[in-house]
Amino acid sequence: MSLIEEIRQTVIDGQAKLVVPKxxxxxxxGIAPETILHDGLISAMQEVGRxxxxxxxxxPEMLIAARAMKAALAILQPLLVDQGVEPLGRVVxxxxxxxxxxxxxxxxxxxxxxxxxxxxxxxxxxxxERFVEELQRGADIVAMSALLTTTMPNMRTTIEAIxxxxxxxxxxxxxxxxxxTPAYATEIGADGYAPDASSAVRVARQLxxx
Amino acid sequence: xxxxxxxxxxxxxxxxxxxxLLEAAQDAGVALSAVCGGAGVCGDCRVRVLQGRVSRLNDVxxxxxxxxxxxxGLRLACQTIVEAADTVVVDVPRESLSAxxxxxxxxxxxxxxxxxxxxxxxxxxxxxSVDDLRGDWERVRGIDPAQWQPSALVLADLPTIARAHGWxxxxxxxxxxxxxxxxxxxxxxxxxxxxxTTGLAAYLVSLKSGDTLGIAGATxxxxxxxxxxxxxxxxAARDRHGAQRLQTAIVDGLNDLLHEVCRxxxxxxxxxxxxxxxxxxxxxxxxxxxxTEQLGTAPYVPAVCAAMLTPARDLGLRLAPGALLYLPPNxxxxxxxxxxxxxxxxxxxxxxxxxxxxxxxxxxxISINAHxxxxxxxxxxxxxxxxxxxxxxxxxxxxxxxxxxxxxxALHWLTINHAPPVGLCGSGILDAVAxxxxxxxxxxxxxxxxxxxxxxxxxxxxxxxxxxARRTGHGRAVGLSRADINEVQLAKAAIRAGIKxxxxxxxxxxSEIDRVIVSGAFGNYIDLExxxxxxxxxxxxxxxxxxxxxxxxxxxxxxxVNAGERERAAALVARxxxxxxxxxxxxxxxxxxxxxxxxxxxx
Numbered sequence: 001m002s003l004i005e006e007i008r009q010t011v012i013d014g015q016a017k018l019v020v021p022k023x024x025x026x027x028x029x030g031i032a033p034e035t036i037l038h039d040g041l042i043s044a045m046q047e048v049g050r051x052x053x054x055x056x057x058x059x060p061e062m063l064i065a066a067r068a069m070k071a072a073l074a075i076l077q078p079l080l081v082d083q084g085v086e087p088l089g090r091v092v093x094x095x096x097x098x099x100x101x102x103x104x105x106x107x108x109x110x111x112x113x114x115x116x117x118x119x120x121x122x123x124x125x126x127x128x129e130r131f132v133e134e135l136q137r138g139a140d141i142v143a144m145s146a147l148l149t150t151t152m153p154n155m156r157t158t159i160e161a162i163x164x165x166x167x168x169x170x171x172x173x174x175x176x177x178x179x180x181t182p183a184y185a186t187e188i189g190a191d192g193y194a195p196d197a198s199s200a201v202r203v204a205r206q207l208x209x210x
Numbered sequence: 211x212x213x214x215x216x217x218x219x220x221x222x223x224x225x226x227x228x229x230x231l232l233e234a235a236q237d238a239g240v241a242l243s244a245v246c247g248g249a250g251v252c253g254d255c256r257v258r259v260l261q262g263r264v265s266r267l268n269d270v271x272x273x274x275x276x277x278x279x280x281x282x283g284l285r286l287a288c289q290t291i292v293e294a295a296d297t298v299v300v301d302v303p304r305e306s307l308s309a310x311x312x313x314x315x316x317x318x319x320x321x322x323x324x325x326x327x328x329x330x331x332x333x334x335x336x337x338x339s340v341d342d343l344r345g346d347w348e349r350v351r352g353i354d355p356a357q358w359q360p361s362a363l364v365l366a367d368l369p370t371i372a373r374a375h376g377w378x379x380x381x382x383x384x385x386x387x388x389x390x391x392x393x394x395x396x397x398x399x400x401x402x403x404x405x406x407t408t409g410l411a412a413y414l415v416s417l418k419s420g421d422t423l424g425i426a427g428a429t430x431x432x433x434x435x436x437x438x439x440x441x442x443x444x445x446a447a448r449d450r451h452g453a454q455r456l457q458t459a460i461v462d463g464l465n466d467l468l469h470e471v472c473r474x475x476x477x478x479x480x481x482x483x484x485x486x487x488x489x490x491x492x493x494x495x496x497x498x499x500x501x502t503e504q505l506g507t508a509p510y511v512p513a514v515c516a517a518m519l520t521p522a523r524d525l526g527l528r529l530a531p532g533a534l535l536y537l538p539p540n541x542x543x544x545x546x547x548x549x550x551x552x553x554x555x556x557x558x559x560x561x562x563x564x565x566x567x568x569x570x571x572x573x574x575x576i577s578i579n580a581h582x583x584x585x586x587x588x589x590x591x592x593x594x595x596x597x598x599x600x601x602x603x604x605x606x607x608x609x610x611x612x613x614x615x616x617x618x619x620a621l622h623w624l625t626i627n628h629a630p631p632v633g634l635c636g637s638g639i640l641d642a643v644a645x646x647x648x649x650x651x652x653x654x655x656x657x658x659x660x661x662x663x664x665x666x667x668x669x670x671x672x673x674x675x676x677x678x679a680r681r682t683g684h685g686r687a688v689g690l691s692r693a694d695i696n697e698v699q700l701a702k703a704a705i706r707a708g709i710k711x712x713x714x715x716x717x718x719x720x721s722e723i724d725r726v727i728v729s730g731a732f733g734n735y736i737d738l739e740x741x742x743x744x745x746x747x748x749x750x751x752x753x754x755x756x757x758x759x760x761x762x763x764x765x766x767x768x769x770x771v772n773a774g775e776r777e778r779a780a781a782l783v784a785r786x787x788x789x790x791x792x793x794x795x796x797x798x799x800x801x802x803x804x805x806x807x808x809x810x811x812x813x
Contacts, residue, residue, distance in 0.1 A: 014655070016813055017813045054669075054670060055669060055670030055671065056657075056670050057657075058656060058657075058692065058693070058695075058696040058699075059696060059699075059700065059805075060655055060656050060696060060699045060700070060703075060805035060806070061655045061656070061657065063801070063802040063805055064655065064802060064803075064805065064806065066802070067799065067802040067803070097508070098507035098508045099507070099508060100508045100509075100510070100790075100792035100793065101590075101792070102792050102793070102797060102798060103700075103798065103801060106798040123793055124508070124792050124793055125508040125509065125793070148440060148444070148506070148507075149249055149444050149448075150440075150443070150444055150447060150506045150507055151507060151508075178251070179249065179251060
């Protein structure tokens with residue numbers, strides 16, 4: 001197995017501790033950071049997504065793999081920036097105002113990162129103004145999560161705030177979370193809906209044509 | 211109006227056309243399981259319409275019911291709307307009912323002197339005569355009536371009691387507030403109750419001896435309106451009379467328990483002169499009728515944190531006419547007075563060294579006392595250990611598998627009351643996961659192998675058959691699926707991540723913890739070795755763990771019997787530092803590691 005393949009497999013298996021020395025070794029051997037990113041990490045997370053959609057992987061395996069991917073990406077990131085490697089797009093993500101649910105949103109953020117997007121994670125309980133503020137710095141996707149029926153309406157409020165700021169055409173809006181349905185996404189004027197972290201990547205790619 | 215008859219329970223109710231079957235069931239007191247509170251998300255409220263006209267099957271129902279289930283006439287009660295008809299007959303399958311919980315009321319008690327917040331005054335009343343035509347109250351001796359202001363409701367008992375008992379009576383007062391007039395020599399009693407989201411535990415206590423005279427447990431009747439805190443807060447916010455209906459439900463439930471414990475003690479409820487209720491912040495607010503909107507949305511602040519002392523009659527509790535109800539202080543939106551009561555009962559704050567105290571439930575509250583410094587947090591462990599979202603999960607009731615062992619290459623089981631198995635309760639679910647891991651049927655990540663004869667299912671929908679259909683109580687196989695294991699991993703990861711972040715905040719490592727106090731219904735029954743094996747608890751020597759039962763209920767009793775405990779509660783809350791985990795920068799990372807089924811998940 002080549003070193004890149006080893007990195008890929010280590011991420012799929014979720015071994016954060018093992019992936020870091022392997023990435024360092026690859027860099028020492030002169031493999032381009034971009035190659036490690038694409039053929040190692042992104043390819044691994046694609047496989048993780050596939051395994052999840054097939055029902056082979058569940059959330060725990062996905063979390064553990066995403067964590068390994070993040071550990072590797074932390075090493076590559078500064079090098080990628082130095083070499084001017086462009087991300088697939090910029091994503092602003094957060095759980096809407098009034099909602100403190102973190103894990104689902106973080107998993108989506110990590111999967112998007114693992115697909116090659118640059119992700120700005122605003123965290124939980126994010127006010128509409130914070131989404132607008134970050135969107136003003138430029139973004140291709142705004143992704144919102146809500147886990148409560150009581151906080152779901154804040155997705156609509158956020159979209160309205162983006163419209164009011166005249167930024168609605170700048171980015172596509174993606175929504176998700178347990179109580180959210182495709183019908184609700186359409187009703188509030190979102191561009192896309194994803195039921196889980198893996199399909200979020202697919203929808204994000206479709207909507208941005210990447 | 212349309213009459214709805216729920217079978218086989220035999221409850222009937224008349225409702226307006228346009229009402230859903232779930233609403234009708236709730237009004238009729240049929241405890242239909244509705245985890246989501248009727249939002250069409252959980253798919254639990256399954257019923258069959260045997261007769262009468264109702265709305266047609268909608269898309270939400272098609273999503274939740276297989277074609278075979280649809281063909282068998284199953285419907286979701288929350289989606290089925292009553293149309294004009296003479297009678298609608300609805301069959302409620304047993305598994306759609308919120309199973310009555312095995313009452314969880316026992317707990318470990320530490321010694322405490324009796325020093326109640328009420329005082330007893332023995333009164334004599336001068337008989338009236340032509341020379342003394344003053345009122346009964348004015349003729350009282352033993353106190354100076356002019357110094358007291360009894361309410362009409364309380365005073366109403368005095369003339370009867372004095373005349374029936376040779377012009378003697380007993381006055382019970384809380385400070386300057388008169389709680390009751392009792393017959394002379396009548397022992398003043400107290401009522402302590404732990405208002406859990408799922409279960410209620412009530413105690414009748416002598417305020418003279420401190421003895422417990424009656425104990426009873428029941429399911430929280432609010433469960434018909436949603437199984438978890440959020441579902442109830444949603445119901446309170448969405449339904450116009452939601453909050454009021456929830457309050458009525460809990461007050462009725464408490465009155466039933468009061469009646470039961472008084473029956474056990476052979477005394478009338480009018481002898482109960484003081485009460486204590488502990489519960490999480492949502493239960494606290496719903497009981498008191500405080501607004502809950504701000505509890506359901508971040509940053510989740512309570513209407514009040516301070517201890518409350520309020521006339522019990524104002525809430526509809528049928529105690530002595532002037533009895534006061536005390537509720538200890540809340541810590542934060544998700545750490546309520548029940549956790550404070552638990553910390554009091556276990557004397558967590560007084561322990562030397564490092565003590566970790568956990569109350570495991572849908573939300574798990576954790577506190578750490580590190581050499582006198584106190585921190586607490588709340589973590590969303592979910593309802594998996596209460597049997598929700600688990601294929602064959604159920605609450606601890608007859609026929610629930612409560613123990614599972616691995617022997618000769620397969621799982622063996624034991625049910626509550628040795629009834630034929632019908633599902634798994636929390637301790638059984640935890641055992642099954644640990645044993646399947648020990649037997650190599652599942653991996654550290656929770657993935658299930660196909661290479662075991664008991665593993666069934668197609669593609670990736672694998673499940674382990676614990677009991678074949680021919681040996682169960684309902685003729686369907688009982689098992690544990692990969693998806694169930696996933697739920698357990700997420701639940702235990704939330705608990706372990708909470709423990710880890712709390713110890714880190716105190717500047718400690720998990721191995722330095724001197725003692726772990728585990729309270730709550732589920733916590734009392736779990737096998738500690740298995741809990742350690744799957745990484746729910748740190749791998750500490752077993753002798754450092756103490757399973758203390760319903761410590762919140764015992765804490766409520768202490769707050770009833772000893773007034774000093776109320777001061778301790780206030781002092782404790784002032785010392786506790788609350789840590790919000792959801793926006794903690796390390797939470798996702800710790801949680802992601804803690805999902806692994808291993809005693810030490812940390813890199």
